[in-house]
Amino acid sequence: MATLSQAYKDDPLDLQHIIPLDFDSVHKLPDSHTWSDHVSCLDSEKYAYLKHASINEESSVPIIDLSAPNVVELVGNACQVWGMFHVINHGVSSSLVDDVDSCARQLFSLPTQQKLKTLRAPGGATGYGAARISPFFSKLMWHEGFTIIGSAVEHAKELWPHDYEEFCNVMDTYQKKMKSLAYQILLLILKFLDTTQEEEETISITSIYGSEGALQLNSYPCCPDPNRAIGLAPHTDSLLLTILHQSETNGLQIHRNGVGWLSVPPISGSLVVNIGDLLHIMSNGRFPTVYHRAVPNQNRHRISIAYFYGPPADSIVGPLSKLPFPRYRSLTVKEYISLKNKHLERALSLIKI
Numbered sequence: 001m002a003t004l005s006q007a008y009k010d011d012p013l014d015l016q017h018i019i020p021l022d023f024d025s026v027h028k029l030p031d032s033h034t035w036s037d038h039v040s041c042l043d044s045e046k047y048a049y050l051k052h053a054s055i056n057e058e059s060s061v062p063i064i065d066l067s068a069p070n071v072v073e074l075v076g077n078a079c080q081v082w083g084m085f086h087v088i089n090h091g092v093s094s095s096l097v098d099d100v101d102s103c104a105r106q107l108f109s110l111p112t113q114q115k116l117k118t119l120r121a122p123g124g125a126t127g128y129g130a131a132r133i134s135p136f137f138s139k140l141m142w143h144e145g146f147t148i149i150g151s152a153v154e155h156a157k158e159l160w161p162h163d164y165e166e167f168c169n170v171m172d173t174y175q176k177k178m179k180s181l182a183y184q185i186l187l188l189i190l191k192f193l194d195t196t197q198e199e200e201e202t203i204s205i206t207s208i209y210g211s212e213g214a215l216q217l218n219s220y221p222c223c224p225d226p227n228r229a230i231g232l233a234p235h236t237d238s239l240l241l242t243i244l245h246q247s248e249t250n251g252l253q254i255h256r257n258g259v260g261w262l263s264v265p266p267i268s269g270s271l272v273v274n275i276g277d278l279l280h281i282m283s284n285g286r287f288p289t290v291y292h293r294a295v296p297n298q299n300r301h302r303i304s305i306a307y308f309y310g311p312p313a314d315s316i317v318g319p320l321s322k323l324p325f326p327r328y329r330s331l332t333v334k335e336y337i338s339l340k341n342k343h344l345e346r347a348l349s350l351i352k353i
């Protein structure tokens with residue numbers, strides 16, 4: 001059976017030459033990390049649009065209480081209008097979230113030489129390094145990441161030879177919580193979409209027993225010139241849905257047609273859920289896959305933790321059968337990952353019917 005790690009291994013990305021900067025030693029934004037044209041170009045292009053757009057919708061990402069009686073409708077509407085929402089009353093304890101956050105901080109505050117011991121191998125998907133999307137951009141990002149798929153033990157032993165257990169336990173517990181929360185949200189979404197009983201059963205069974213997730217720890221160090229740098233370049237997430245914890249510092253932005261880049265500030269105790277490409281496909285395009293980015297700050301080192309939830313790599317994903325006029329062809333998760341690795345955002349248009 002193909003696993004998520006295998007899917008990334010089969011389609012290696014050459015990231016070896018892209019290594020995060022030793023951020024502490026840099027006091028001026030290097031040319032390699034200066035995006036001024038790109039950043040302002042994206043914004044001004046969209047501001048020109050704004051003059052003509054009529055903005056008569058809610059102006060910020062909705063906050064959904066998972067214990068609300070009409071939660072299916074709330075989640076469904078948020079998925080259709082925004083492709084993103086905050087969840088509160090999600091059942092994940094704040095102490096666990098704080099632990100993950102502080103473990104991530106500890107990891108990123110290790111000396112660069114130490115972190116580089118876990119540098120993502122050429123065919124590997126896990127460990128320390130630049131974002132996978134980096135080779136698609138000519139400028140580098142003000143960011144370092146650490147990817148975990150399954151157990152973090154091998155990398156953790158390299159980072160803290162005598163003291164790795166606490167990190168592993170926290171990451172394991174958090175991944176389990178994220179998996180069950182993601183599953184719970186997926187069921188609400190399937191209820192909202194027109195899903196046949198049979199499909200619901202197949203999807204639920206594979207999602208709970210066979211699903212695979214990945215945990216991405218993101219670090220955006222203090223940046224000497226944040227307006228001309230990008231933390232994480234604009235992208236959509238590939239899998240079904242992503243659950244993001246952002247600590248108290250702003251940085252996440254989403255792109256809204258006719259509006260431009262909109263900040264999604266952290267709300268204490270909430271988690272941000274966003275639709276990924278695979279759920280966009282399953283919903284036959286009814287749910288947008290959210291184009292988003294992260295920007296750095298001058299005085300605050302920002303940490304975010306993203307959990308990516310998806311079906312097993314060899315399962316087949318396509319528009320749900322009751323949704324009329326399929327707009328995308330069905331394909332395996334592995335095939336989609338491979339298309340995305342090669343074509344990034346053009347992957348979706350390549351599977352249009």
Ligand SMILES: C=C1C[C@]23C[C@H]1CC[C@H]2[C@@]12CCC[C@@](C)(C(=O)O1)[C@H]2[C@@H]3C(=O)O
Pocket residue numbers: 004125131132133134147213214216235236237238239308340
């Ligand atoms: C399971 C996943 C999801 C990945 C790839 C793999 C592990 C790391 C994830 C991210 C995290 C950072 C943004 C992104 C775009 C990236 O560059 O790496 C994500 C990507 C995706 O959603 O495609």
Ligand SMILES: O=C(O)CCC(=O)C(=O)O
Pocket residue numbers: 216218232237244246251252253292293294303304306
């Ligand atoms: O740091 C953030 O707010 C966004 C992270 C993100 O988009 C990702 O990890 O895919």
Ligand SMILES: [Fe+2]
Pocket residue numbers: 235236237292
């Ligand atoms: Fe993302």
